[in-house]
Amino acid sequence: MRGIHVVGGGGHAKVVVGTLQAAGYSVRAAFDDDPRKQGSRLLGVPVEGATREIEKLASARTVLAVGDNASRKRLAERFRTVDWVTVVHPEAFVHPSVRLGPGTVVFAGAVVQPDTVVGAHCIVNTGATVDHDCVLGDYVHVAPGANLAGEVRLDDGVLLGIGGTAAPGAAVGAWTTVGAGSTVIGELSAGVVAVGTPARPVRRASGD
Numbered sequence: 001m002r003g004i005h006v007v008g009g010g011g012h013a014k015v016v017v018g019t020l021q022a023a024g025y026s027v028r029a030a031f032d033d034d035p036r037k038q039g040s041r042l043l044g045v046p047v048e049g050a051t052r053e054i055e056k057l058a059s060a061r062t063v064l065a066v067g068d069n070a071s072r073k074r075l076a077e078r079f080r081t082v083d084w085v086t087v088v089h090p091e092a093f094v095h096p097s098v099r100l101g102p103g104t105v106v107f108a109g110a111v112v113q114p115d116t117v118v119g120a121h122c123i124v125n126t127g128a129t130v131d132h133d134c135v136l137g138d139y140v141h142v143a144p145g146a147n148l149a150g151e152v153r154l155d156d157g158v159l160l161g162i163g164g165t166a167a168p169g170a171a172v173g174a175w176t177t178v179g180a181g182s183t184v185i186g187e188l189s190a191g192v193v194a195v196g197t198p199a200r201p202v203r204r205a206s207g208d
């Protein structure tokens, strides 16, 4: 058994723990700064305390199990000495030519096709597909059931919402959120919230 820790005690962390367990890891503990989560359990794994506890573990192997992209970035920059583990559910398909960055998680039913590059601390969520030659930056989240055609580019911090799609060659600028069920055709600028088909910006994104 391979021992590991997770940062986060919410719903996304629960799926990360389940994915780690399915991949053969022994998840020792979770950490969350929300006192209401401390003392609870995620699939039998104790939520032991605040995230600062991670610092005491020094080189501990860990996954950032927080769904919000900007929060994962903040935590990754705070805990620089941690050994971030990349995890792929055994029922996902990731072609051997794909590069996945540290801390990235690929959930059950997801498919990542040849020559795609995925950055650090990304989420390829349940049943999402990322086709050939895509380039995903760091802290990207491809939500459940979202589909990327070939040669799509999602820059750092992009959220493609649940069931969203991106047409061949589409590109989305950093920290943009694409709404649930929306379709990106062509280019979307950085730092906006965009919805619809084709997805059009409706406001500036808050945060990073």
Ligand SMILES: CC(=O)SCCNC(=O)CCNC(=O)[C@H](O)C(C)(C)COP(=O)(O)OP(=O)(O)OC[C@H]1O[C@@H](n2cnc3c(N)ncnc32)[C@H](O)[C@@H]1OP(=O)(O)O
Residues within 6 Å of the ligand: 125, 143, 144, 160, 161, 162, 177, 178, 179, 180, 181, 182, 193, 194, 195, 196, 202
């Ligand atoms: C396992 C998991 O749970 S993973 C979770 C992954 N997360 C997601 O998929 C979340 C996706 N989020 C969304 O789609 C959200 O609706 C957002 C981020 C696009 C917008 O949220 P908000 O900023 O709160 O916007 P708000 O709800 O006020 O909507 C603004 C307008 O856009 C419209 N709108 C919002 N979302 C969408 C959408 N997905 N498609 C089309 N129109 C939309 C609203 O109807 C509203 O229109 P109006 O001004 O004419 O009334």
